[in-house]
Amino acid sequence: MSVPAPQPPQDALRSADLSDLLGHVHTCWDNERRSLSRQLHDSLGSSLTALTMHLGLLMQKMPQEAALQDRAAHMKQLLMQIVETNRQMQIKLWNDKLEFLGVRVALGEAVEQFGQQQQLTARCSLPEEELNCPRSHGIVLLHTLEEALRNIAAHARASAVDVIVDDNEDEVMLTVKDNGVGLDGPVATLLGQVSGKFGLRTARERAAYLGGTLTLSNGAERGATLTMILPKPVAA
Structure with missing residues (x-):
């Protein structure tokens, strides 16, 4: 039986x-x-x-x-x-640059404009070639970056931001680091411990829908680090 x-x-x-x-x-x-x-x-x-x-x-x-x-x-x-x-x-x-120029250009320009608007140092490390990932991944990467930068401007009191994008065969990873006050202040609520903070919670759910993860942690010395990892679909 x-x-x-x-x-x-x-x-x-x-x-x-x-x-x-x-x-x-x-x-x-x-x-x-x-x-x-x-x-x-x-x-x-x-x-x-x-x-x-x-x-x-x-x-x-x-x-x-x-x-x-x-x-x-x-x-x-x-x-x-x-x-x-x-x-x-x-x-x-809708950021048309995502479609007409590619996610690499859209991410780079978002970081550059953020640095100019906030009058702080904004560095961006991107792959030399266009990211090899589906359109859905590019949309989530850009939306997450924009949300992370908005929260840095609102809460972090940072003077420098580093954005790193790694693209390999299996996954694409976005890392956003700042040198601000870290997670002891209001930034600690961004993943949903307090009601009304839905920006990064939404980004986390969108990453999960694609099989990925989003984490937010204190930096090694100061500031905060956001990391999003999105696995690439397995080719049929």
């Missing part, structure tokens, strides 16, 4: 189901953000560009009255502000 194989506990099954559901939700969310960003670029962006050109032509044909020219110049300034706001909204929704 054969003995039936032991069944996994209900809690484990429920956890796996929730992980699959979260992965599906995140994928749908990414697709929606990408679609909305494209709409802003293709529709609103094109209309704003056309308006800018028409306004420029009108300004050339207008009477050279100071009041009219000042009003037109003010309209042009407002229009340029709307153009820039639209561009920033597109970037926040």
